[in-house]
Amino acid sequence: MKAFDRIDRRTEDPYSSRTGSETRLVERLDPVVWGSAEGPLSPEEVQRFDSDGFFVKERLFSESEVAEMMTELERLPNLYDESAQEVVIEPGTGIIRSIFRVHRTSALFEKISKDLRLVDTARQVLGSDVYIHQSRVNFKGAFDGRAFRWHSDFETWHVEDGMPRMRALSASILLTDNTPVNGPLMLIRGSHWHYVRCPGRTPNEHYKESLRDQRYGVPPKEALAQLVDRGELVQALGPKGSVLFFDCNAMHGSTGNMSPFARHNVFMVFNSTQNTLQSPFCGLPPRPSFLAERDIG
Amino acid sequence: MKAFDRIDRRTEDPYSSRTGSETRLVERLDPVVWGSAEGPLSPEEVQRFDSDGFFVKERLFSESEVAEMMTELERLPNLYDESAQEVVIEPGTGIIRSIFRVHRTSALFEKISKDLRLVDTARQVLGSDVYIHQSRVNFKGAFDGRAFRWHSDFETWHVEDGMPRMRALSASILLTDNTPVNGPLMLIRGSHWHYVRCPGRTPNEHYKESLRDQRYGVPPKEALAQLVDRGELVQALGPKGSVLFFDCNAMHGSTGNMSPFARHNVFMVFNSTQNTLQSPFCGLPPRPSFLAERDIG
Numbered sequence: 001m002k003a004f005d006r007i008d009r010r011t012e013d014p015y016s017s018r019t020g021s022e023t024r025l026v027e028r029l030d031p032v033v034w035g036s037a038e039g040p041l042s043p044e045e046v047q048r049f050d051s052d053g054f055f056v057k058e059r060l061f062s063e064s065e066v067a068e069m070m071t072e073l074e075r076l077p078n079l080y081d082e083s084a085q086e087v088v089i090e091p092g093t094g095i096i097r098s099i100f101r102v103h104r105t106s107a108l109f110e111k112i113s114k115d116l117r118l119v120d121t122a123r124q125v126l127g128s129d130v131y132i133h134q135s136r137v138n139f140k141g142a143f144d145g146r147a148f149r150w151h152s153d154f155e156t157w158h159v160e161d162g163m164p165r166m167r168a169l170s171a172s173i174l175l176t177d178n179t180p181v182n183g184p185l186m187l188i189r190g191s192h193w194h195y196v197r198c199p200g201r202t203p204n205e206h207y208k209e210s211l212r213d214q215r216y217g218v219p220p221k222e223a224l225a226q227l228v229d230r231g232e233l234v235q236a237l238g239p240k241g242s243v244l245f246f247d248c249n250a251m252h253g254s255t256g257n258m259s260p261f262a263r264h265n266v267f268m269v270f271n272s273t274q275n276t277l278q279s280p281f282c283g284l285p286p287r288p289s290f291l292a293e294r295d296i297g
Numbered sequence: 298m299k300a301f302d303r304i305d306r307r308t309e310d311p312y313s314s315r316t317g318s319e320t321r322l323v324e325r326l327d328p329v330v331w332g333s334a335e336g337p338l339s340p341e342e343v344q345r346f347d348s349d350g351f352f353v354k355e356r357l358f359s360e361s362e363v364a365e366m367m368t369e370l371e372r373l374p375n376l377y378d379e380s381a382q383e384v385v386i387e388p389g390t391g392i393i394r395s396i397f398r399v400h401r402t403s404a405l406f407e408k409i410s411k412d413l414r415l416v417d418t419a420r421q422v423l424g425s426d427v428y429i430h431q432s433r434v435n436f437k438g439a440f441d442g443r444a445f446r447w448h449s450d451f452e453t454w455h456v457e458d459g460m461p462r463m464r465a466l467s468a469s470i471l472l473t474d475n476t477p478v479n480g481p482l483m484l485i486r487g488s489h490w491h492y493v494r495c496p497g498r499t500p501n502e503h504y505k506e507s508l509r510d511q512r513y514g515v516p517p518k519e520a521l522a523q524l525v526d527r528g529e530l531v532q533a534l535g536p537k538g539s540v541l542f543f544d545c546n547a548m549h550g551s552t553g554n555m556s557p558f559a560r561h562n563v564f565m566v567f568n569s570t571q572n573t574l575q576s577p578f579c580g581l582p583p584r585p586s587f588l589a590e591r592d593i594g
Binding site: 142143147149150180181183186221224225228233234235253254255256257258259260261 | 439440444446447477478480483518521522525530531532550551552553554555556557558
């Protein structure tokens with residue numbers, strides 16, 4: 001791997017990745033906090049998001065709101081056809097790992113996607129109006145919840161979905177307590193300030209595999225080690241009802257869950273209306289809209 | 298699974314397991330702390346070991362001692378034949394996962410196995426003279442260190458090795474910092490007071506498979522959930538040089554390691570000289586002596 005590089009701003013795609021060339025760590029061209037809009041976050045929280053790439057807002061949703069969402073999770077699979085691609089099933093076990101586009105299928109999650117505790121935070125950080133780029137529930141079951149490899153969401157959203165710049169964030173609502181032992185999300189503090197050009201080339205219809213186990217867009221060990229050297233590896237912990245906000249380019253992953261405590265989260269991804277999708281930068285057809293909203297209404 | 302049962306003391310084998318009957322949680326018949334011998338542990342530490350089933354003695358070995366052991370780890374594979382069963386290799390990757398019987402192959406680890414900081418602690422807890430039942434190094438590499446399933450060591454040592462009673466303990470010397478993010482050992486506090494009769498029947502030469510991925514002697518989820526209900530799931534953490542002492546029947550396991558920080562430990566298992574091995578309780582031939590010492594010298 002080459003040492004840290006500055007992006008040549010004259011290049012056509014500053015965030016090119018999986019183009020068959022070697023792995024590179026390059027600087028981020030975009031701000032993390034866009035402008036200085038008013039919103040629910042204190043100046044200290046904004047500053048922390050800017051430098052760390054994430055923060056946890058504890059108990060943003062009440063116990064009764066969490067209970068309502070947990071009940072909805074049980075109902076959720078019934079809202080989809082049996083063969084629906086939105087429902088990602090673990091090969092072999094038949095266990096549901098993720099369900100996508102919940103803000104379009106569930107009235108409750110549609111309401112959550114418009115909740116001002118989330119939306120106004122996204123607006124404040126992204127400095128513009130926002131829309132839902134992707135929504136999903138991730139189920140990490142007790143005892144045998146599977147790991148998620150290290151990745152930057154933006155890398156995939158850019159390469160496979162055509163998201164031009166880093167102007168999106170995720171809000172992950174913790175529906176169960178996230179503790180050190182139930183496979184919580186791990187993030188590399190400060191990693192969002194760098195972009196890792198990943199090796200390989202995106203295969204066609206990569207998403208059919210990547211939703212179960214991502215193989216392309218996974219940074220090599222050397223790049224991860226460099227990011228951790230420059231930052232810090234931390235677990236995002238909090239009681240249920242807390243919300244983890246994290247930048248689209250924050251490097252994250254999670255280990256398996258061997259504990260008897262399930263870990264279920266709802267993700268709402270907010271993108272700036274100034275950053276709507278173009279053609280995918282990998283040159284392949286775009287992924288289905290349940291993964292990347294193109295109709296922003 | 299049946300509810301908690303008292304062992305019928307008239308039964309031939311109070312710790313029978315994998316006999317084809319259903320999973321049961323039964324009481325431990327043996328003390329945890331045998332007698333009240335003097336030793337390196339304070340009365341509070343002894344009490345904690347008794348109630349929790351483990352404790353971490355921070356920085357029991359100095360930085361230079363750890364450095365010496367880390368250097369020895371690199372040399373260690375050369376001390377074995379290429380086909381030696383003592384060296385457990387991960388299928389596919391060729392990565393070394395464990396090396397057994399290090400107290401017989403390495404002069405340094407022989408010295409460690411006799412170190413009074415370990416031996417006197419074992420004598421104090423077990424209330425008798427002790428010997429090394431098993432020694433090994435576990436390598437958990439950075440980025441893709443593999444998980445170890447939940448298990449009680451004693452269950453295997455009893456069923457497959459013929460260890461009659463619970464009168465053994467492990468000392469795990471942490472050769473790298475063990476933090477929440479590098480796949481540290483997790484233990485269920487208080488679990489050592491119960492014994493889980495596991496389902497299934499031990500296949501012949503089970504160890505050839507189980508050293509890579511244990512399938513028999515793994516308690517079902519319901520039993521684990523009950524143990525966690527009665528106790529608490531905790532990570533054993535500490536800086537390098539610390540030693541985790543844990544009872545032979547403490548339920549433990551560990552998740553994979555996705556961090557850039559390797560986690561290597563040396564295990565010395567001390568058994569009481571009053572508790573030497575009999576024929577395996579599963580009725581199969583004993584496992585090789587690199588897994589279970591029969592010649593106590």
